Amino acid sequence: MKVWTSEHVFNHPWETIAQAAWRKYPNPMNPAVWGTDVLDRCVDPTDGALVTHRIISSRWGLPSWASPILGDPSACYASEVSRVNPRERVFRLETQNLTFGSHIAVDERLVYLPHPDDPENKTILRQEAVVTVRGVPVTNFMESFLTNTISSNAGKGRAAMEWVINQVIKGLSSMDDLSAQNRTSLEYDAV
């Protein structure tokens, strides 16, 4: 049961996005995220996709009075599983919170694909979030609150990606072809 969906276009080839995704943190738009760790990673021999399982660590962002009740304010964790297939040019991620997971579960899914209208130069990001409270899908009252929060954070996530992409581009003095189909250029449109 979807609470929220969104679509966004990046004016960069899929390969640039795929690299930026691994360098997303730290960034000024998501200051709460302080840690990312790889739990496992391997190339799936059946399709050549890179499969990664990570744990994302962040701060609560709650007022200090909440700490004695909820515990360590720096201890908010999420589990992220992803598959990157460079041949098919698909990058999927699924993240779910670990902390408080038995009370409220936010399951977020992202997929980065070459944009169907301009697969050489543009990438489309489709996101959706499903929220369940104590195993029951969220409806009505909670939905608008969560939708606004998820939407606001997703906006920051996209802005974060744009920021990271610019950092990646600035850091490159020369680039080889990333793939047979795509030549990246240092002359990008301003984002």
Added chain:
Amino acid sequence: MESVGAECTELKREYDACFISWFSDKFLKGDKDDSVCAPLLEVYKKCVQNALKEKNINVDEVNIRVLGTDDENRIPPGKSSP
């Protein structure tokens, strides 16, 4: 960026540097051999597992998993293209 275990942060940074370079220069260009960074990953992973145990973090608590099931290939419906 740090590691969930402070003692693993240096190992994490070494591994991440290796991975970023491999991902861009090899993997995206079709080279699937991931042995280059494997030794760094092994040491780093072990450190993280220990840190998770110490902090009592259980990553297996997550129930919903789409990747690896039939649902994986479902692409969320798109709105009209811009």
